[in-house]
Amino acid sequence: MTIKKNISEYHQIPILDGVELLKAKSHTLDFPFHTHDTFNIALVLDTTFNVKLNGKFLKAPKGTLSITNPDEVHATPCDHDLGNSFFTYYISPEAIKGFNNGESVFFEDKTIYDQNIFNELYFLSLNFDKNNINFENRLTLALKSLVSNYALIKPITFNTSKLFQCFINETNFDSFSLDKTAIQFGINKFKFIRIFKQETGLTPNNFVLLKKIEQSKNMLKNGKPIFNIAIDCGFYDTSHFYKNFKRFTGVTPLCFQNALFIN
Numbered sequence: 484m485t486i487k488k489n490i491s492e493y494h495q496i497p498i499l500d501g502v503e504l505l506k507a508k509s510h511t512l513d514f515p516f517h518t519h520d521t522f523n524i525a526l527v528l529d530t531t532f533n534v535k536l537n538g539k540f541l542k543a544p545k546g547t548l549s550i551t552n553p554d555e556v557h558a559t560p561c562d563h564d565l566g567n568s569f570f571t572y573y574i575s576p577e578a579i580k581g582f583n584n585g586e587s588v589f590f591e592d593k594t595i596y597d598q599n600i601f602n603e604l605y606f607l608s609l610n611f612d613k614n615n616i617n618f619e620n621r622l623t624l625a626l627k628s629l630v631s632n633y634a635l636i637k638p639i640t641f642n643t644s645k646l647f648q649c650f651i652n653e654t655n656f657d658s659f660s661l662d663k664t665a666i667q668f669g670i671n672k673f674k675f676i677r678i679f680k681q682e683t684g685l686t687p688n689n690f691v692l693l694k695k696i697e698q699s700k701n702m703l704k705n706g707k708p709i710f711n712i713a714i715d716c717g718f719y720d721t722s723h724f725y726k727n728f729k730r731f732t733g734v735t736p737l738c739f740q741n742a743l744f745i746n
């Protein structure tokens with residue numbers, strides 16, 4: 484019997500500044516280098532979960548939590564044969580700060596083994612749509628326990644040089660040209676790619692693509708037609724948009740949009 488692969492569900496719940504949930508089963512598609520503006524707390528359900536982060540290759544076995552902080556550049560290679568199954572909570576930094584008396588936190592340990600917290604988050608992942616389990620309070624208590632036991636109070640910042648920060652803030656990425664941008668910096672494109680990756684953790688093309696994906700998310704949240712979003716965000720067509728959106732998020736634009744209006 485053939486096992487179905489790359490089965491994903493996306494949900495958004497209007498608690499704690501908007502909790503996002505991703506359930507992935509037998510996921511074989513690699514997530515390229517990217518960032519999130521949220522804490523990612525993934526429950527590893529089977530097959531070792533791999534994360535590339537800060538030049539390291541990290542492994543999270545089944546039954547552990549794999550965590551990335553906001554703005555950390557990371558990639559997630561998946562098992563191309565068996566696939567990876569996991570459930571991820573995307574929690575806003577403001578919500579996490581609320582569990583630490585308003586102070587920013589940082590998870591230095593990316594793989595955490597805590598059977599009690601894992602079991603509670605796993606139970607909630609199976610029952611988030613039930614009205615009789617007190618989901619918000621139980622999730623809050625589990626996250627508070629996670630923060631108090633494993634998070635550092637001192638925030639760690641990610642800085643880029645002023646020159647590149649101005650470039651990031653002022654560039655219109657809809658019309659981005661690698662060759663022209665390198666000329667503006669007075670260097671060849673290969674040196675620009677190396678320096679850009681050194682400063683941001685991403686290649687220019689991946690950075691631009693990630694910007695387009697984030698722009699498309701906002702449009703999807705506003706109910707704009709998917710075909711129009713694809714064109715407005717600079718994708719060749721709807722198919723190109725679908726392919727890249729799923730690469731970075733794990734779900735299709737339609738799945739993402741439907742979840743916003745169903746929940």
